[in-house]
Amino acid sequence: MTTLSHAPASSRPIPNPEKSLITKLHMGTGLVVGIIFCWGTYFAMKAGRDMTDTHNVNKVLLMSMFAWSVGFLIGIGAFIGPFRWLIGKDLTAEEQLFMAGDGQGIKRYFRYCTDHKVVGIQYLVGVMAMLGVGGTMAMMIRTNLATPGSHFVTPNVYNSLVGLHGITMIVAMIIVATGPFGNYIMPIMIGAADMAFPRLNALSWWVLFTAIPVLCSAWFLGGIPTGWTAYAPLSDQAGPGMNAFVATIIIFAVSTALAGANITTTVVTMRAKGMKWNRVPIFVIGATISVALAIPAFPTFMVAMIQTAMDRTIATGFYDANVGGSGWLYANLFWIMGHPEVYVILIPGVAALMEIAPVFVRKPLFSYNAAIAGFAGIAGLSILVWAHHMYMAGWMPSLNGPFMVTTEFISVPTGLLFLVLVGTMWRGKPWMKLPMLSVYAFIWDFLIGGITGIYLSDVPADNYLHGSMYVTAHFHYTLMGAALTGAIGGLAYWFPKMTGRMLHERGGYISFWFVQIGFNVLFLGMFIAGSEGQPRRVADYAHLFAHANLISTIGAYSVGIGMLTLLWAIVHSWRSGKIAPMNPWGAKTLEWTVPYPVPLVNFDTPPVVTSDPYGYGRSAK
């Protein structure tokens, strides 16, 4: 638990920068130590090894990447606390305050800072950077596919773009809502002073940060030619860039485990007095279920990647049929993570929109219990459906029927999410601000994603659709159309609390329409191409698919323009936007009861909750 006092900043001791090592460490020292560790490990391991043997190359590269990660964390001061514990001490109160970023201004964003609000902003900026990079790669993919026979990029570059776009976006989407809002907003929403484990909170961000250069290094090591699924034995065959993928996933899994444990513990143990479970804001419920689902899911992916690393470094053959292994082992491990991961991404975005809808319709959230049942039902079923991704793999065809049943049944709790949102809208007069527009966009996008998911879960239809562009369109409707739309809605909603300024309204509207119209054009084209029989992940295609692909590319450019507009609106508003009042939307959750900048420990007096936050509306009798 946090040990920070509730005393106002003016009466707290000022950390003395001269006396403690912790005050001298920051991102720059992390980079220096990380690079030294990386290159030191590289040269030390390379010495005396036969580097014409790919196993040795993989060993050296993987260990260098992990050394970078550990070195950076040492250099930024992540292990000072644990080291003090080893020698029977702890950080002093002054050092803890320094670590919380007290009085450090913008510098705290570049330090190992334990303040959950700083971590939330770090996640927000990190996510935006990742979405920018992933989106740029998407534009390159769509440019290459604008016409058949295009040679905008080579097939090797194209395959790497597909893989890097996929993994960058998946990582970004996993943290897009729980990272910024789960860290910045959620503790305030439940009336807590900080997260349960502030140092782990900082560690989760900086561990994730170290994965970014590792993933970027793939470009310089020959790329990731396997797509983000990294199926074996293609991954065994892949070049040195594959090591970057493996290391990224292992590092990311550590980060998500830390974040998951922290968020769940915080919500369970640190809610304000009077905040019973039926008074917890629905975003908090959604974020908690999401990270609870991630806790068992990502270690499975980590295990899959460790085995990939072992195949690639010491020739274990887990996935190599030539020595008794099986690619199906990898596929199972991957999808045991992969399908829950879809809901890890989706649920927080939907929950954010459920938080938004009552505020802007000025009505209570319709059937709070149905919303929880929907989230819990989805989370529960999602761990029983993974093999629907493997209907056509040839692995256990006799299980296709049972997995079809469990998969189809997910549509029942999913339906509850729609009911909650349209039930909240019913007879309402919605205040048409940008956050509320996102709710409408979500309903359309997720409806399309949901219905097309029913076809794909049906084995006979999947016979035709599996591996086609239709699948690509479907999951973009759920991940981008639903989850990212939810996160953008959440950003528009909580932007005033996170930055103290209102998001530029006109810029937001322009962005919204460019993105949503472009998105639907883009993926309508992809649905058509998939129905016509175009496989996914192809660098080139037959003339038969030309019109559909051109439509998709036009839509993609519209999305690109919209996203750039949103970026401009965010930057412009953050720097010089209209000053936001404390509660611009008239909402009833606790985060709107604190001023901006939010005090270090959030509340001068711990709040007491006496009702749920959805007490809007006039009563009917």
Add this chain to the structure above:
Amino acid sequence: MSNNEHEVLPPTPGARVATFLKRKDVSQTFWLWIFFTAVFVVLGLWAYPKWMPPVLSKQMQANEDIMIWFTVISAPIAGVVLSIATKSFLNMHRGDTPPEEGVAIRTNGPVVIVWTATSVLFCIVAIVWGLVALNTESIAAATDAPKSLIVDVTGAQWAWSFYYPAQNIHTHTMNIPVDQPVTFNIISDDVNHSFWPVQLGVKVDANRLVTTVAHADPSATGPLDIKCAELCGLYHAYMETSGAVQTPADFASWVSSIQATGGVEQ
């Protein structure tokens, strides 16, 4: 309107239903529901047959039927969601201050039950449809086996090759006769591929050292596009070949022409 103002509801359930149905917003939502349901029905009946390639097998027919009829069956449910959302959207409030408070409907038990029951019913229809189709296919594959044409399919980076054991021919295109079941035995020489004769509507992965099986019942003649549906490396996009579902006479002629050149297609 303040929180203290109340909406007065009729005293009996019957009167409440009658009042409900007479409300203008309800009738508007109803017409929107008709509109959206019709749009989805038309989409299902028109779009998929137009977009999907010619049906050359019973399996492809089953696929297309599911695409069409699942869209049609889901149309009324999608219509409910979209009609309420659209009605709400059209009722928007603009300005810098929040709108007046709406009716405080916390939940509605019958609505939640009916909605959930409808979802379950739709789900059961989809499941039963799928299981019946799956079972039909399994039975057909078993009963057709003795009379099936066998084609051994090998995927290798980045080409398909075919061997017809009964005819003892090796080919790089794949022709099959109409109205005779076909069993494909599929394997990979290297990484995973996915064998996809598009117009037949079947698809199975080709795995290293493991043979997977697919079954098709060609029902009409026409050209076939054979693609790889699993990312398999550098030239995945170009791992495709062609073929045809032919009349038995044309197929026999094609086989003979290859046997005449030593059993290997030139």
